[in-house]
Amino acid sequence: MLNNLKVLRAMRSWSQQDLAERLEVSRQSVNAIETGKYDPSLPLAFRIAELFDLPIEEIFASPSRHSSKAV
């Protein structure tokens, strides 16, 4: 699933480890989500959205609506 987690993280000057600690997940999880290798569960997606204080759809692109373009 496409997302702009990397951009949001960079805007706050957070490393993957910083974000991982804030989300209480492993750094590898952050990496897998950022690169689109792994789609987070709904609870984790909500945690991410709450951390950045944004609606989920502003962080993750709906696969059905954005099948060919990045967020």
Add this chain to the structure above:
Amino acid sequence: MFAQTSPRTAARLWVGAYLIATLGTAALLKTGIVSGWPGLAIFLASFLLLFPLVRSTERAQAACGFTSKAMKAYNRRVLIASMSYVVALLGGMGIVRYYEPPALVRIVIAMIVALPVIFLIRAMALLLRDETDEYLRARLVEQSLIATGILLTAATLYGFLNAFDLAPRIDAWAAVPLWAVGLGIGRLFRKDPAC
């Protein structure tokens, strides 16, 4: 030893050293180059390499961002189970070979030797249950499925080869080591960057 290398390379080197030491001393015992209790002693001693192996693996996991409480507990359980298994296996084999005990005693010995392996299987189950990181848990589930697929495929193929007298019989305890090899193969399917 291996202090100058990256954590991941160091872990790989310790795995190599462990395999060479255990398989090498086993070969020395099997061929009779070193026999009796001295041979058993160096074979047992080679398993002490599991301690630096687990420590280096934990460092590599930390460097790669794979560390979790559940994984650390799993590593400890695997270490305890492996060391207990070696002691139980060699002790059991020694008692059966030198004292030729009655069937009832051999049943008890077989159960004692199997216990650490069962503990190992339980460790994997606890890891899957206790891992709170959903990505790491998904990876473990994927690896377990690949390992199970490899084991079932190999068992089916080998079973028929054996049934048609094309391959010798293999002891059933080989299932767990083969499953563990499958876990390693499963890990190769998902190459995680950033480590």
